[in-house]
Structures are given as structure tokens and as C-alpha cells.
Amino acid sequence: MAEERDTLLKEKTKMAWDTIPDAPWATAIPSAREPSRYLPQAIAHRGYKASWPENTMGAFKGAVHVGAHAIETDVHLTRDGVAVLSHDATLVRCFGVNKSLKDCDWDYLSTLETLREPKQGLPRLQDLLEWLAQEDQLAGDHESRTWVLLDIKLDDDPHELVSAISAAISQVYSSTPWQKRIVLGCWNASVLQAAHDILPSFPLAHIGYSLSYARHFLPVSNMAFNMAFHTLVRPIYGRRFMRDLLASGRPLYAWTVNHPRWMKWCIRQNVRRPLQQATPDSNSVKAIDGVVTDDPKLFLEICRRWEDELDGSGVGEKRGALGEAVELVLDIVKRHLSGKLIFWYRRHVQGKLDYLDKERVKRD
Numbered sequence: 122m123a124e125e126r127d128t129l130l131k132e133k134t135k136m137a138w139d140t141i142p143d144a145p146w147a148t149a150i151p152s153a154r155e156p157s158r159y160l161p162q163a164i165a166h167r168g169y170k171a172s173w174p175e176n177t178m179g180a181f182k183g184a185v186h187v188g189a190h191a192i193e194t195d196v197h198l199t200r201d202g203v204a205v206l207s208h209d210a211t212l213v214r215c216f217g218v219n220k221s222l223k224d225c226d227w228d229y230l231s232t233l234e235t236l237r238e239p240k241q242g243l244p245r246l247q248d249l250l251e252w253l254a255q256e257d258q259l260a261g262d263h264e265s266r267t268w269v270l271l272d273i274k275l276d277d278d279p280h281e282l283v284s285a286i287s288a289a290i291s292q293v294y295s296s297t298p299w300q301k302r303i304v305l306g307c308w309n310a311s312v313l314q315a316a317h318d319i320l321p322s323f324p325l326a327h328i329g330y331s332l333s334y335a336r337h338f339l340p341v342s343n344m345a346f347n348m349a350f351h352t353l354v355r356p357i358y359g360r361r362f363m364r365d366l367l368a369s370g371r372p373l374y375a376w377t378v379n380h381p382r383w384m385k386w387c388i389r390q391n392v393r394r395p396l397q398q399a400t401p402d403s404n405s406v407k408a409i410d411g412v413v414t415d416d417p418k419l420f421l422e423i424c425r426r427w428e429d430e431l432d433g434s435g436v437g438e439k440r441g442a443l444g445e446a447v448e449l450v451l452d453i454v455k456r457h458l459s460g461k462l463i464f465w466y467r468r469h470v471q472g473k474l475d476y477l478d479k480e481r482v483k484r485d
Contacts, residue, residue, distance in 0.1 A: 141317065143343040144324035147191070147268060147304055148372050149391060149407040152428060158405045159391045160424050162190040163417040164270055166377050167208060171416035174215065176206045177241035181249055185256065185267050189417035193270040193306075193376070196246060196286060198277040203227040204246040204285040210276040216243070223277065246271075246286060250293040257296055268302045270347065270374070270413070272328060275308055275473045279315035287319050300324070306347055310477045313338070326374070330460035332362050334468075337476055339365070345372035347413065350383060351456035363390065367408050376413035382449060384423045387412045 149159035168180025169187065181192050195208040199222055212218040212225075216233045227245070234240040253267055273282060283305075290299050300322045307313040308328050316325055326345035327338045332352050338344050346366060353359040353375055366373050375387050390408040414420045468474040 138317075138341045140321065141341060141343045142300065142322060142324050144301075144304055144345065144372065146266075146301060147270075147324070147345065148410040150190070154428055154432065158428075158431075159407050161375075161387055161391065161409045162411040163188065163420050163424075164191040164193050164374060164411045164413045165189040165417045166193050166413045166415050168192060168194065169415075169417060171379075171419070173239070174235035174237040174241045176208060176215075176244070177235060178244050178248060178252065179239060179241045181244075181252070184417050187418035188421050189267070190265070191268045191270055191411065192249070193272060193413050194249065195272040195274055196282065197222045197274050198282045198285055199227050199230060200224055201226045202281070202285050202288075203230075204282070204289045205230060206244050206246060206249060208272075208274075210274065246289040247292050250289065250295070250299070253302075254293055254295050266297050266302055268304070270304050270306055270326070270411075272306045273308070273312050273316065275312065275467075279312045280319065283312070283315045283319045290320075304345060309473055310475045313341070313477070326372070328376075331464045331474075332358050334464065334474060336362070337478075339369070339371075341477070343371070345374070345410075347374040347376060349456065349460055350375035350378050350387070351453045351460065353409075354383075354386065354453060355457075363408055367406060372410040373408065374411040374413055375409055378412045378414050378420070379416060380449065381419065381423055384412060384414070384420050385427055388424060388427050 147162070149161055152158040152160050165180075165184030167175035168177065169183035169189070170180060173180035173183050176194055181194070184192055194206045196204050197207050197210060199205055205222060205227070207215070207222060209215065210223070211221050212233065215235055215237070217236045218233065222230070230243050233243050235242075249269070253269070257266060271286070273279075273286070286305075290303070293299075295302065300320075304324050304326050305316045305320060306326045306328045307316055313325060313327070316323065324343065324345065325341070326347045327335055328347045329335045330349035330352055332348070332355075335346055335348060338346075348362075353363060363373065378384050378387055387409045391406055393406060412420055464474065
């Protein structure tokens, strides 16, 4: 009986993971100049962070104003169960208050202002969704809808945090259903399971900086991947990972890409051949679907310059100095080493990066 019950449980779990919806609206988009070309979407990291205090309504509005296709933002839980938008679990860095979000109620948090100018308040997820819904009414049916990539943080109980996210979503009406505008970003298996249990009609993405850990989520149907870009530029493992995702039709986002040369590298991944040989034909692919950046305005400008070069109407970018190239390589190496260290700490010390299959634990 026990073996039969275990078999049924495993089959039920497999069937559940086969029901993850896809998100075609969150993939690379055709160029306005040449529809057969695919450009990564501009995803504003914590809003327009380059010009505004991060994760604030000013940053979100600023990002949409400069043309960002999507907003990436982080979600934490307050003591009274409100989903608020903050990268940090504490208020020190952004608000100058030595307190944790989980120890504060929303009534208190709503009075705070950022240290960075221009002063901004701490928003709830509900505030962001209400503003997006209002923008939809002003834009009309012909305009595309800004979508949201949520980074569900690991500092709170997964079911409590996702329940708060669900409550915020249920409070705001959208003419386009939110499950067609929100991707739930999950760092680990526990959050992934909670997200699928509570919001089963919403698409999911794994957020990470370990390719081997990310690979174990591949059996989850339609799972998107939001990977630290330094993992993707690795000549063997990064390219193999990208090739496997492309073959299986999985969306891939790269974070956080702020240097123009790395932005251009992301754009070029959507052309099979080198830039000088590329033509607007079937050689365009959806290798990288979105670039998560602090400066969406700059990224969109890099896209325009790249297309100018492709069409022969722009001047090719000059090669940078040797010193700049060395600096970029050293930065990638530093990011890779720090990513490995952070993964080890979160996996083996904090125990937060669990696996879907508890019996299959691999060393990273």
C-alpha cells in the first residue's frame, strides 16, 4: 500500500508541474524595423534605478516613461501581512532605519521616505498594480501592457508571502488578467511550490546564479529562467545552457546588465551569425528574451544603435581599449566567484536553496 501511495503521489506531482502556463508576452519581441529580428525586452531592474530611488513608484513610472517593456521588483512581507516592494529585508540602506520589514506594520512603513533624492515612499505591490491598471485605462486597447517580473525573496515564509501577493493581486482589476502580466520569480523549490499551489494560473521563472542548480528545474514545463548574466557569458557552460533553453522553448532573462558592451552582447545572442554577416531573415532567434537593467533607457538606445549598424545606417562601434577589456573580464570573474560563494552560503549554511526532489541533492 505504501509503495502504491508513493507512486500516486509522484504521479500527481508530475502532473501538477505539467500545468505551468507559458508566457508568450514575456519573450523577445519583433523589431519594429524588421519583424523577423527579435530583440530582448527592456526589463527595468527595481524600476528605473539609474535615475530614481529603487523599488519606488517614481522608479516604476520613470521606467515606463522611457519605454521599458516590463518592471522587475522585489517582494517582502510586513508584520501585518502586507506585500511590500523592497530588495532588502531591512530598512537601513534605502530608508536609514535600523529595522526589519517583518518587524514593522504597514501603517508605520507608509510614513517612510527614501534617503536618496527625489524622496519616495515605500510602495506595496497593490500600489504598483493599481497604477498599472490606471495607465491601461489611459492608454486604451491599442497599447501594449507593461508586465511585471516579481522577485519573491527568501526571507519570509513562502506560503505566507505568496498568499500576500495573491491578496494584493485580487484587490486590483486589470482589463488584461494579471496572470498574463505577472511572472512569479522563484529562487528555490519551496517558493516555486508555494507559488504553484496558491497561484496555479501564473507563469513561473527560476531566479539564480548557478547553472547546475537551475538545470534541475528544467523538467518543470514552461519554466522561464532569470539568470545572472555572468553565468551566461561562460564560453562552454553558459552557451550550452542557452542552447538547451532555446531548444526547449524556455524564456531566458539576463540580470543585471548595465554596461553597454554586455547589453550589446545580449542583443547579439538573438542572431545566429556574427553581426557583420547578419541579415534580416530566419537566422534571428529568441535566445535572450529580456535584459534586466538599471537603465532601460540606455538599453533601448543600444538596441537602436545595433540595428543602425545592422542596416548600414550607423557607424560601427570602435573597439575599446585593452584596459577596458581586461576590466570587463575581471568583473565577470569577480561576479562568478562571488556568485559561487553566495550560492554555497545560501545552500549549505542557510539551507534555503532546496531541490524539487529531496532525494536528488547535488553538490554545486
